Amino acid sequence: MKKKESRSYFNGLEIEKPFNCKKKYKISTLENGLEVLLISDNETTQSSAALNICIGSAYDPENIPGLAHFCEHLLFMGTTKYPEENEYNQFLSQNGGYSNAYTTFKETNFFFEINNDSLEACLDRFSQFFISPLFDESCTEKEILSVNSEHMNNIQTDSWRITQIEKNCSNPNHPYHKFYTGNFETLNIPEIRNSVIKFYNKYYSSNIMKLVILGNESIETLYKWAKIYFSKIKNKNIKLENFIEPPLTKNYLMKEIYIKPIMDISLLILIFPIPNTDEYYKEKPYHYFTHLIGHEGKGSIISLLKSKDLAYSLEVGITNIINEYDNFKIEISLTEKGLSNYEEIIEIVFQYFEMLKKEGVQEWIYDELEIMSKCSFLYEDKDHNDCLVASLSSIMQMNYPRHQILSGPYIIRNFNAKLIEDLLSYFSCENFRYIVVNQDLELDETLIDKWYGTEYSIKNIPSDIFNNFKDIKINNKLHLPEKNKFIPEIINIKYEIPNKNSNMEPELIINNEIIRIFYKKDDQYNNPKTNITISFISPQIDISPLNHLMTIIYVGLLEESINEMSYYASLAGIYYNLTNGLTLSICGYNNHLLYYLEKFFTAMISLKFTDKEFYDLKNQLKVSYQNAKYSSSTQHAHSYLSYLLSDNTYLTEDLLKEIDDILPIHIMNFYPQIFSHLFIEGFIHGSLSKSESKIIINSIEKIFNPKALSLSKRLQNRCIKLPEGKNYILNKLHCDNDNPNSAVQYYIEISERTTLDKRAMISLIVNLLDEPCFNYLRTQEQLGYIVTSGRWNMSVTSGIYILVQSERNCFEIESYIEKFLYEFRDLIVNMDEKEFYNNIKLTIEMFQEKHKTLEDEHSWIWNLISSGFYEFNIRIYCFYSYYFH
Secondary structure, three states: OOHHHHHHHOOOOOOOOOOOOOOEEEEEEOOOOOEEEEEEOOOOOEEEEEEEEOOOHHHOOOOOOOHHHHHHHHOOOOEOOOOOOOHHHHHHHHOOOEEEEEEOOOOEEEEEEEEHHHHHHHHHHHHHOOOOEOOOHHHHHHHHHHHHHHHHHHOOOHHHHHHHHHHHOOOOOOHHHOOOOOOHHHHOOOOHHHHHHHHHHHHOOHHHEEEEEEEOOOHHHHHHHHHHHHOOOOOOOOOOOOOOOOOOOHHHOOEEEEEOOOOOOOEEEEEEEEEOOHHHOOOOHHHHHHHHHOOOOOOOHHHHHHHOOOEEEEEEEEEEEEOOEEEEEEEEEEOHHHHHOHHHHHHHHHHHHHHHHHHOOOHHHHHHHHHHHHHHHHOOOOOOHHHHHHHHHHHOOOOOOHHHOOOOOOOOOOOOHHHHHHHHOOOOHHHOEEEEEOOOOOOOOOEEOOOOOOEEEEEEOOHHHHHHHHOOOOOOOOOOOOOOOOOOOOOOOOOOOOOOOOOOOOEEEEEOOOEEEEEEEOOOOOOOEEEEEEEEEOOOOOOOHHHHHHHHHHHHHHHHHOHHHHHHHHHOOOEEEEOOOOEEEEEEEOOOHHHHHHHHHHHHHOOOOOHHHHHHHHHHHHHHHHHHHHOOHHHHHHHHHHHHHEOOOOOHHHHHHHHOOOOHHHHHHHHHHHHHEEEEEEEEEEOOOHHHHHHHHHHHHHHHOOEEOOHHHHOOOOEOOOOOOOOOOOOOOOOOOOOOOEEEEEEEEEEEOOOHHHHHHHHHHHHHHHHHHHHHHHHHOOOOOEEEEEEEEOOOEEEEEEEEEEOOOHHHHHHHHHHHHHHHHHHHHOOOHHHHHHHHHHHHHHHHOOOOOHHHHHHHHHHHHHOOOOOOOHHHHHHHHHHOO
């Protein structure tokens, strides 16, 4: 797409929207100073709203960490107009909706989604949180336990632990140093309810709130509701405190921090405090640096580090702390050699900065970023409503011109070489610190973090090492990337009115003993993209733990071999995912897609790798499997249930028994066996024509040219069918003795998937189950932070599950689940007929809900294909016979 095309698309008068967006937008400000973004979408089947307040844990009193987070929890526990603590969640559940909220360092966000015809009533309930919350005394203790459970869920997670050490080692005069989630210790104090009320009365003011409402009504109706229900929020004319001192002063720079993690990981994290550049939202100067420093092509930092066996991967990003303060982070996953030579890695990073200074700012690089930023915005898939309103309410807190409230965060518009050059000066050894993370570090003076118990130390960078960072020479192995040949010069799209009569049924365009491909033209989203999923079915892949593991190693080596090509393609909007079961998914703009696929397929059957690449990958996998014991209790419970019920599913302990004996020659001999006899099944879906799709099919047949599998060998995942009337319990001890959490995954098999009426019944039960399960097990009994329920589909059976993670023991958790199930049975038995049929109606509406994105529709159809049932009209048949019975 040429730059002038996108510039002419925006007229500067209305809110800039993606090309295929039919929503109507309007921004208004109520009399109380509350700014409201109204979104009218006559195609939506679900409405939603979000309210963001730019008050987060930064504003916690010094002596009550977690107060803002605790306030967020208590706001859900009843209001003057709707005093019952669970009334809001019950209303949502009865009307096909749900809600959530989050608190960060600088903001708190509340949002919900609900059926269209219930939006006004839900806005009434939602608005009362910010007008007359009760902060009921009876709920205070329960919600303290809920916040504590949330903290206990995080306590053995290294990302949370590392982040807290970063905060500990920061300016105590800036709120960044605080512990912000809160726990039982910080909140179980005298007069905590009064402290919450005082916090709410001080900060919850309409002038620092932003509201987004999305519905299928007109803009005028949405505005009327906003005015009726949200004008009563008090405007206290809050002027937020400016934090004058930076979070990282000189006292906290030029430091090295050592951290001992829970998992066996080795990381090097470089942190550069940088000025916030939100005012330069058109230029987005830091995108230039994140793009180049995170690049994976020849001449990049990570390419050189890999060649020297110092690192496995590199990630880069910017974190806005608050106000004008940002952190620029480079996180590098280290090899064993890299851990011993991390100073050399830091030197290479500074050598790259020197190269950037020498080369000067390159406009062609900026042009590539600009083109792709416009492509990704103009032709983006539609967001899900809850995500859309939540993100927009947060974005509204920033000073984007209101006609660019949608495009401002994404589109790069103005090239400013001087601005980029000026910011490059912040990447200096006087303006950084680094963190080394490893279990075996020797700490000079061990410190223990109060909140997570993490061992760490901090000291000045030794002068001799610091001088090496300062005296940097140019490294000729580091250079700018090549121009990206995958960048589309022009986007080919012909606008078409979406087909109102579209159905889910794709066309079968080839079907023989080797290959079966379905095709569906995009007739809904008018998007210049195509999604392609290809499954390579072979019994060799998962017939044993050894074969499963060799397939994993093959996939890892393949991904490494195509990394440079796939990275350039991803920068141009073409992405792939290759599962360990050899199902390939590729999506992106049509430009260069056929070329990319051909290169990918060729790489799959002609893999070459070095012994070093093999052993590097094998060592990473081994460490990953050994670290699996530190996974959360819920992850373990989920894995064991899958293992018990599925054929060809293996535990990490199964794979660890095999991994040491695998050699490079085993992989070279193994992977051709996969492709010698195959059945290939796929789905091509998007704006590619049928004739172009047949080119892909010809390419697959020509490149792989397999012999046919017998029909019996095409069978994919089988599963265990539980005998009727039998109960089974698997008790496992958590491998991590320091993990305080237990988990129970309670599964009830109901029917075979071929039984349509019972499948419809399961969907109904799942919808009925959600709210009372959460309310009983979490809100009332306070078992733990994680309480979920839902449908559990196997290949030929289907049922429901309840998953609970708690600090209580498993037998106690199980007893509460079974007690709840008896109460749930009584709830259904005593439900009046009107409410029962209303729930059936809600379940039908859920199945009839239109897919919001091309990706959603593709995933739905592919699941029907990969299941082997091919029930493309399941939405129609699954409920009507049940409903009208």
